[in-house]
Amino acid sequence: MNTQHIFIVGSKGIPAKYGGFETFVDKLTEYRKSKDIVYHVACKAKDTKKFMYNNAYCYDINVPNIGAAQAIVYDLLALQYAISYCKKHKEIEKPIFYILACRIGPFMKYFTRRIHFLGGKVYVNPDGHEWKRAKWNYFVRKYWKLSEKLMVKDADLLICDSKNIEKYIHEDYAKYDPQTTFIAYGAEVEKSKLSDSSKEYVDWLSEHKVKPNNYYLIVGRFVPENNFETMIKEFRRSSTNKDLVIITTPNESLYQQLEQKYDIRQDARIKFVGTVYNQELLKKIRENAYGYFHGHEVGGTNPSLLEALGSTQLTLALKVGFNEEVCQDAAVYWTKEEGNLSAVIEKMDSVNATELREYAAKARNRILSEYNWDYIVEKYENCFLDK
Secondary structure: OOOEEEEEEOOOOOOOOOOHHHHHHHHHHHOOOOOOEEEEEEEEEOOOOEEEEOOEEEEEEEOOOOHHHHHHHHHHHHHHHHHHHHHHOOOOOOOEEEEEOOOOHHHHHHHHHHHHHOOOEEEEEOOOOHHHOOOOOHHHHHHHHHHHHHHHHHOOEEEEOOHHHHHHHHHHOHHHOOOEEEOOOOEOOOOOOOOOOOHHHHHHHHHHOOOOOOEEEEEOOOOHHHOHHHHHHHHHHOOOOOEEEEEOOOOHHHHHHHHHHHOHHHOOOEEEOOOOOOHHHHHHHHHOOOEEEEOOOOOOOOHHHHHHHHHOOOEEEEOOHHHHHHHHHHOEEEOOOOOHHHHHHHHHHOOOHHHHHHHHHHHHHHHHHHHEHHHHHHHHHHHHOOO
Protein backbone atom coordinates (compact mmCIF):
# COMPACT_ATOMS: atom_id res chain seq x y z
CA MET A 1 0.00 0.00 0.00
CA ASN A 2 1.00 3.65 -0.27
CA THR A 3 2.80 5.28 2.62
CA GLN A 4 0.42 7.06 5.03
CA HIS A 5 1.83 10.37 6.23
CA ILE A 6 0.57 11.63 9.60
CA PHE A 7 1.20 15.25 10.61
CA ILE A 8 0.81 15.75 14.37
CA VAL A 9 0.08 19.26 15.62
CA GLY A 10 -0.68 20.47 19.14
CA SER A 11 1.88 18.83 21.42
CA LYS A 12 4.96 20.73 22.56
CA GLY A 13 6.97 18.09 20.76
CA ILE A 14 9.30 15.16 21.28
CA PRO A 15 11.37 13.90 22.99
CA ALA A 16 8.78 14.39 25.74
CA LYS A 17 9.91 16.32 28.80
CA TYR A 18 6.51 16.57 30.45
CA GLY A 19 2.81 16.62 29.59
CA GLY A 20 0.23 14.11 28.47
CA PHE A 21 0.14 14.91 24.76
CA GLU A 22 3.94 15.02 24.60
CA THR A 23 4.23 11.58 26.19
CA PHE A 24 1.50 10.28 23.87
CA VAL A 25 3.36 11.42 20.73
CA ASP A 26 6.63 10.03 22.12
CA LYS A 27 5.03 6.60 22.69
CA LEU A 28 3.06 6.65 19.42
CA THR A 29 6.31 7.06 17.50
CA GLU A 30 8.38 4.78 19.76
CA TYR A 31 5.94 1.85 19.54
CA ARG A 32 5.26 2.25 15.80
CA LYS A 33 4.60 -1.12 14.19
CA SER A 34 3.57 -0.40 10.60
CA LYS A 35 6.24 0.54 8.10
CA ASP A 36 3.48 2.07 6.00
CA ILE A 37 3.16 5.01 8.45
CA VAL A 38 5.43 8.05 8.48
CA TYR A 39 5.05 10.58 11.31
CA HIS A 40 5.78 14.30 11.08
CA VAL A 41 5.74 16.00 14.49
CA ALA A 42 5.58 19.74 15.20
CA CYS A 43 7.78 20.84 18.11
CA LYS A 44 7.55 24.18 19.91
CA ALA A 45 10.98 25.81 19.98
CA LYS A 46 13.03 28.98 19.64
CA ASP A 47 14.49 27.90 16.32
CA THR A 48 13.46 26.19 13.07
CA LYS A 49 15.60 23.04 13.22
CA LYS A 50 14.54 19.75 11.67
CA PHE A 51 15.60 16.41 13.16
CA MET A 52 14.69 12.73 13.43
CA TYR A 53 13.45 11.16 16.66
CA ASN A 54 11.87 7.69 17.00
CA ASN A 55 12.02 7.55 13.17
CA ALA A 56 9.67 10.53 13.03
CA TYR A 57 10.37 13.71 11.06
CA CYS A 58 10.34 16.48 13.65
CA TYR A 59 10.21 20.16 12.80
CA ASP A 60 10.72 23.02 15.24
CA ILE A 61 8.30 25.93 15.09
CA ASN A 62 9.66 29.22 16.39
CA VAL A 63 6.73 30.88 18.16
CA PRO A 64 6.77 34.53 19.25
CA ASN A 65 6.27 35.03 22.99
CA ILE A 66 2.85 36.70 22.92
CA GLY A 67 1.34 35.38 26.13
CA ALA A 68 -1.83 33.31 26.25
CA ALA A 69 -2.32 33.38 22.47
CA GLN A 70 1.05 31.69 21.90
CA ALA A 71 -0.45 28.18 21.87
CA ILE A 72 -2.98 29.18 19.20
CA VAL A 73 -0.31 30.78 17.00
CA TYR A 74 1.90 27.71 17.46
CA ASP A 75 -0.81 25.39 16.15
CA LEU A 76 -1.53 27.69 13.19
CA LEU A 77 2.15 27.97 12.22
CA ALA A 78 2.65 24.21 12.59
CA LEU A 79 -0.36 23.49 10.36
CA GLN A 80 0.80 26.04 7.81
CA TYR A 81 4.25 24.41 7.68
CA ALA A 82 2.72 20.92 7.28
CA ILE A 83 0.41 22.02 4.45
CA SER A 84 3.31 23.75 2.65
CA TYR A 85 5.41 20.59 3.09
CA CYS A 86 2.69 18.48 1.44
CA LYS A 87 2.40 20.94 -1.46
CA LYS A 88 6.14 20.75 -2.01
CA HIS A 89 6.25 16.95 -1.78
CA LYS A 90 3.60 16.03 -4.30
CA GLU A 91 4.29 12.31 -3.82
CA ILE A 92 2.45 12.53 -0.46
CA GLU A 93 -1.08 11.26 -1.03
CA LYS A 94 -4.04 11.59 1.34
CA PRO A 95 -2.12 12.97 4.34
CA ILE A 96 -3.78 12.95 7.76
CA PHE A 97 -3.43 16.01 9.98
CA TYR A 98 -3.98 15.02 13.61
CA ILE A 99 -4.63 18.08 15.80
CA LEU A 100 -4.35 17.63 19.58
CA ALA A 101 -6.79 19.83 21.57
CA CYS A 102 -9.32 22.40 20.36
CA ARG A 103 -7.45 25.70 20.29
CA ILE A 104 -7.93 26.88 16.71
CA GLY A 105 -11.67 26.54 16.06
CA PRO A 106 -12.20 29.97 14.43
CA PHE A 107 -9.54 29.07 11.83
CA MET A 108 -10.62 25.47 11.38
CA LYS A 109 -12.82 25.83 8.30
CA TYR A 110 -10.04 27.65 6.43
CA PHE A 111 -7.46 24.96 7.19
CA THR A 112 -9.86 22.06 6.60
CA ARG A 113 -10.65 23.37 3.13
CA ARG A 114 -6.95 23.60 2.28
CA ILE A 115 -6.27 20.11 3.62
CA HIS A 116 -9.20 18.65 1.71
CA PHE A 117 -7.89 20.36 -1.43
CA LEU A 118 -4.67 18.37 -0.90
CA GLY A 119 -6.72 15.17 -0.66
CA GLY A 120 -6.06 15.00 3.07
CA LYS A 121 -8.18 14.57 6.19
CA VAL A 122 -8.36 16.36 9.54
CA TYR A 123 -8.50 14.33 12.74
CA VAL A 124 -8.91 16.04 16.12
CA ASN A 125 -8.38 14.89 19.70
CA PRO A 126 -10.88 17.07 21.63
CA ASP A 127 -9.01 16.50 24.92
CA GLY A 128 -11.33 17.13 27.86
CA HIS A 129 -13.53 20.07 28.82
CA GLU A 130 -10.80 22.72 28.72
CA TRP A 131 -13.53 25.38 28.88
CA LYS A 132 -14.44 24.20 32.40
CA ARG A 133 -11.02 24.88 33.92
CA ALA A 134 -11.12 27.42 36.75
CA LYS A 135 -7.82 29.03 35.72
CA TRP A 136 -9.49 30.64 32.69
CA ASN A 137 -11.53 33.83 32.97
CA TYR A 138 -15.05 34.07 31.54
CA PHE A 139 -13.96 35.27 28.09
CA VAL A 140 -11.25 32.61 27.67
CA ARG A 141 -13.73 29.92 28.65
CA LYS A 142 -16.17 31.25 26.06
CA TYR A 143 -13.40 31.09 23.45
CA TRP A 144 -12.52 27.48 24.39
CA LYS A 145 -16.14 26.36 24.10
CA LEU A 146 -16.62 28.13 20.75
CA SER A 147 -13.33 26.73 19.48
CA GLU A 148 -14.33 23.21 20.49
CA LYS A 149 -17.68 23.58 18.70
CA LEU A 150 -16.07 24.77 15.46
CA MET A 151 -13.43 22.04 15.49
CA VAL A 152 -16.03 19.34 16.10
CA LYS A 153 -18.10 20.80 13.25
CA ASP A 154 -15.30 20.76 10.67
CA ALA A 155 -13.19 17.71 11.65
CA ASP A 156 -13.38 14.56 9.56
CA LEU A 157 -12.90 12.40 12.66
CA LEU A 158 -12.70 13.01 16.41
CA ILE A 159 -10.48 10.59 18.34
CA CYS A 160 -11.67 10.63 21.96
CA ASP A 161 -9.47 9.18 24.70
CA SER A 162 -12.47 8.77 27.01
CA LYS A 163 -15.88 7.19 26.39
CA ASN A 164 -17.37 9.94 28.56
CA ILE A 165 -15.89 12.59 26.25
CA GLU A 166 -17.14 10.70 23.18
CA LYS A 167 -20.65 10.60 24.69
CA TYR A 168 -20.48 14.32 25.48
CA ILE A 169 -19.40 15.15 21.90
CA HIS A 170 -22.39 13.28 20.47
CA GLU A 171 -24.84 14.81 22.95
CA ASP A 172 -23.66 18.44 22.77
CA TYR A 173 -22.95 18.53 19.04
CA ALA A 174 -25.57 16.13 17.66
CA LYS A 175 -26.58 18.63 14.95
CA TYR A 176 -23.14 18.25 13.33
CA ASP A 177 -23.38 14.44 13.29
CA PRO A 178 -19.73 14.14 14.43
CA GLN A 179 -17.74 11.09 13.38
CA THR A 180 -15.93 9.73 16.42
CA THR A 181 -13.87 6.81 17.61
CA PHE A 182 -12.60 5.92 21.07
CA ILE A 183 -8.89 5.23 21.60
CA ALA A 184 -7.63 5.58 25.14
CA TYR A 185 -4.37 7.02 26.41
CA GLY A 186 -1.65 4.53 27.38
CA ALA A 187 0.62 3.68 30.29
CA GLU A 188 3.39 1.26 31.24
CA VAL A 189 3.68 -1.23 34.08
CA GLU A 190 7.44 -1.81 33.96
CA LYS A 191 9.20 -1.18 37.25
CA SER A 192 11.54 1.76 37.69
CA LYS A 193 15.14 1.14 36.71
CA LEU A 194 16.12 2.49 40.14
CA SER A 195 16.37 0.10 43.09
CA ASP A 196 15.09 0.89 46.58
CA SER A 197 18.69 1.53 47.60
CA SER A 198 19.64 3.71 44.62
CA LYS A 199 21.29 6.98 45.56
CA GLU A 200 18.73 9.19 43.80
CA TYR A 201 15.81 7.63 45.68
CA VAL A 202 17.55 7.38 49.06
CA ASP A 203 18.66 11.02 48.78
CA TRP A 204 15.12 12.09 47.88
CA LEU A 205 13.67 10.25 50.91
CA SER A 206 16.28 11.79 53.18
CA GLU A 207 15.80 15.32 51.82
CA HIS A 208 12.05 15.24 52.44
CA LYS A 209 12.10 13.09 55.61
CA VAL A 210 9.86 10.46 54.06
CA LYS A 211 9.82 6.68 54.61
CA PRO A 212 8.98 4.10 51.90
CA ASN A 213 5.42 2.76 52.02
CA ASN A 214 4.54 5.35 54.64
CA TYR A 215 3.21 8.17 52.47
CA TYR A 216 0.21 8.99 50.32
CA LEU A 217 1.10 10.70 47.06
CA ILE A 218 -0.40 13.36 44.80
CA VAL A 219 1.13 14.24 41.42
CA GLY A 220 -0.54 16.91 39.30
CA ARG A 221 -1.05 20.53 38.40
CA PHE A 222 -1.91 22.72 41.38
CA VAL A 223 -5.24 23.96 40.05
CA PRO A 224 -8.71 24.11 41.66
CA GLU A 225 -10.33 21.46 39.44
CA ASN A 226 -7.80 18.89 40.69
CA ASN A 227 -9.32 19.29 44.16
CA PHE A 228 -6.17 19.90 46.18
CA GLU A 229 -8.30 21.75 48.72
CA THR A 230 -10.51 18.73 49.45
CA MET A 231 -7.57 16.32 49.58
CA ILE A 232 -5.50 18.52 51.92
CA LYS A 233 -8.46 19.42 54.15
CA GLU A 234 -9.55 15.79 54.48
CA PHE A 235 -6.02 14.54 55.01
CA ARG A 236 -5.57 17.05 57.83
CA ARG A 237 -8.83 15.86 59.31
CA SER A 238 -7.75 12.20 59.30
CA SER A 239 -5.78 10.55 62.06
CA THR A 240 -3.36 8.77 59.73
CA ASN A 241 0.28 8.69 60.79
CA LYS A 242 1.41 8.54 57.18
CA ASP A 243 2.71 11.57 55.27
CA LEU A 244 1.08 13.31 52.32
CA VAL A 245 3.69 13.94 49.61
CA ILE A 246 2.60 16.47 46.98
CA ILE A 247 4.61 16.65 43.76
CA THR A 248 3.62 19.86 42.03
CA THR A 249 4.61 23.46 41.42
CA PRO A 250 2.36 25.34 43.87
CA ASN A 251 0.28 28.17 42.45
CA GLU A 252 1.22 30.86 44.96
CA SER A 253 -2.20 32.49 45.30
CA LEU A 254 -4.03 29.17 45.64
CA TYR A 255 -1.42 27.91 48.11
CA GLN A 256 -1.80 31.04 50.24
CA GLN A 257 -5.58 30.59 50.28
CA LEU A 258 -5.23 27.00 51.46
CA GLU A 259 -2.56 27.93 53.99
CA GLN A 260 -4.83 30.55 55.54
CA LYS A 261 -7.78 28.17 55.67
CA TYR A 262 -6.04 24.99 56.84
CA ASP A 263 -2.73 26.11 58.38
CA ILE A 264 -0.87 23.60 56.22
CA ARG A 265 2.57 24.43 57.61
CA GLN A 266 1.46 23.33 61.08
CA ASP A 267 0.89 19.75 59.88
CA ALA A 268 4.30 18.09 59.58
CA ARG A 269 2.70 15.21 57.65
CA ILE A 270 1.99 17.44 54.61
CA LYS A 271 5.05 17.84 52.39
CA PHE A 272 5.16 19.95 49.24
CA VAL A 273 8.28 18.58 47.53
CA GLY A 274 8.28 20.52 44.24
CA THR A 275 8.55 18.79 40.88
CA VAL A 276 10.43 15.62 39.91
CA TYR A 277 11.64 15.62 36.30
CA ASN A 278 13.64 12.38 36.56
CA GLN A 279 11.03 9.91 35.25
CA GLU A 280 12.70 6.84 36.77
CA LEU A 281 12.81 8.55 40.18
CA LEU A 282 9.17 9.60 39.84
CA LYS A 283 8.21 6.02 39.00
CA LYS A 284 10.12 4.76 42.06
CA ILE A 285 8.34 7.33 44.27
CA ARG A 286 5.00 6.07 42.91
CA GLU A 287 5.94 2.42 43.43
CA ASN A 288 6.86 2.93 47.08
CA ALA A 289 3.88 5.11 48.02
CA TYR A 290 1.32 3.51 50.31
CA GLY A 291 -1.44 5.03 48.20
CA TYR A 292 -2.15 7.62 45.52
CA PHE A 293 -4.80 10.38 45.68
CA HIS A 294 -6.39 11.37 42.37
CA GLY A 295 -8.66 14.40 42.51
CA HIS A 296 -9.01 15.39 38.85
CA GLU A 297 -12.61 16.04 37.80
CA VAL A 298 -12.14 17.81 34.43
CA GLY A 299 -10.84 16.08 31.33
CA GLY A 300 -10.83 12.69 29.72
CA THR A 301 -8.50 9.81 30.48
CA ASN A 302 -5.90 11.36 32.75
CA PRO A 303 -2.27 10.24 32.23
CA SER A 304 -1.31 10.62 35.90
CA LEU A 305 -4.16 8.30 36.90
CA LEU A 306 -2.99 5.63 34.45
CA GLU A 307 0.59 6.01 35.70
CA ALA A 308 -0.64 5.55 39.27
CA LEU A 309 -2.59 2.42 38.34
CA GLY A 310 0.48 1.05 36.59
CA SER A 311 2.84 1.55 39.51
CA THR A 312 1.13 2.31 42.86
CA GLN A 313 -0.48 -0.42 44.95
CA LEU A 314 -3.53 1.59 46.07
CA THR A 315 -5.39 4.32 44.17
CA LEU A 316 -7.94 6.57 45.90
CA ALA A 317 -9.85 8.38 43.15
CA LEU A 318 -12.53 11.06 43.13
CA LYS A 319 -15.84 9.46 42.17
CA VAL A 320 -16.57 11.00 38.75
CA GLY A 321 -17.36 9.32 35.44
CA PHE A 322 -13.91 9.81 33.89
CA ASN A 323 -12.12 8.15 36.81
CA GLU A 324 -14.64 5.31 37.19
CA GLU A 325 -14.36 4.56 33.47
CA VAL A 326 -10.60 4.12 33.81
CA CYS A 327 -10.32 2.38 37.20
CA GLN A 328 -13.53 0.35 37.44
CA ASP A 329 -13.00 -1.88 40.52
CA ALA A 330 -9.25 -1.24 40.71
CA ALA A 331 -9.60 1.90 42.86
CA VAL A 332 -11.23 3.06 46.08
CA TYR A 333 -13.53 6.04 45.48
CA TRP A 334 -14.18 9.17 47.51
CA THR A 335 -16.47 12.17 47.18
CA LYS A 336 -16.15 15.86 48.06
CA GLU A 337 -18.69 15.42 50.84
CA GLU A 338 -17.42 16.61 54.23
CA GLY A 339 -15.64 13.81 56.09
CA ASN A 340 -15.81 11.29 53.24
CA LEU A 341 -12.17 11.17 52.16
CA SER A 342 -10.81 11.32 55.73
CA ALA A 343 -12.94 8.25 56.55
CA VAL A 344 -11.65 6.48 53.44
CA ILE A 345 -8.05 7.25 54.43
CA GLU A 346 -8.54 5.81 57.91
CA LYS A 347 -10.23 2.72 56.51
CA MET A 348 -7.46 2.15 53.97
CA ASP A 349 -4.79 2.60 56.64
CA SER A 350 -6.03 -0.57 58.29
CA VAL A 351 -6.35 -2.92 55.30
CA ASN A 352 -4.11 -5.96 55.35
CA ALA A 353 -1.31 -6.87 52.96
CA THR A 354 -3.48 -9.36 51.06
CA GLU A 355 -6.10 -6.69 50.25
CA LEU A 356 -3.39 -4.27 49.12
CA ARG A 357 -1.95 -6.92 46.80
CA GLU A 358 -5.44 -7.51 45.37
CA TYR A 359 -5.89 -3.79 44.61
CA ALA A 360 -2.42 -3.66 43.04
CA ALA A 361 -3.15 -6.72 40.86
CA LYS A 362 -6.49 -5.29 39.66
CA ALA A 363 -4.84 -1.96 38.80
CA ARG A 364 -2.03 -3.63 36.87
CA ASN A 365 -4.53 -5.77 34.97
CA ARG A 366 -6.54 -2.66 33.98
CA ILE A 367 -3.41 -1.21 32.37
CA LEU A 368 -2.35 -4.47 30.73
CA SER A 369 -5.81 -5.19 29.29
CA GLU A 370 -6.98 -1.74 28.18
CA TYR A 371 -4.25 0.88 28.45
CA ASN A 372 -0.88 -0.62 27.51
CA TRP A 373 0.96 1.31 24.80
CA ASP A 374 1.32 -1.66 22.42
CA TYR A 375 -2.45 -2.05 22.33
CA ILE A 376 -3.14 1.70 22.09
CA VAL A 377 -0.63 2.25 19.28
CA GLU A 378 -2.05 -0.70 17.33
CA LYS A 379 -5.53 0.86 17.57
CA TYR A 380 -4.16 4.20 16.34
CA GLU A 381 -2.38 2.60 13.41
CA ASN A 382 -5.52 0.71 12.40
CA CYS A 383 -7.38 4.01 12.54
CA PHE A 384 -4.78 5.85 10.45
CA LEU A 385 -4.64 3.03 7.93
CA ASP A 386 -8.46 2.73 7.99
CA LYS A 387 -8.41 -0.98 8.83
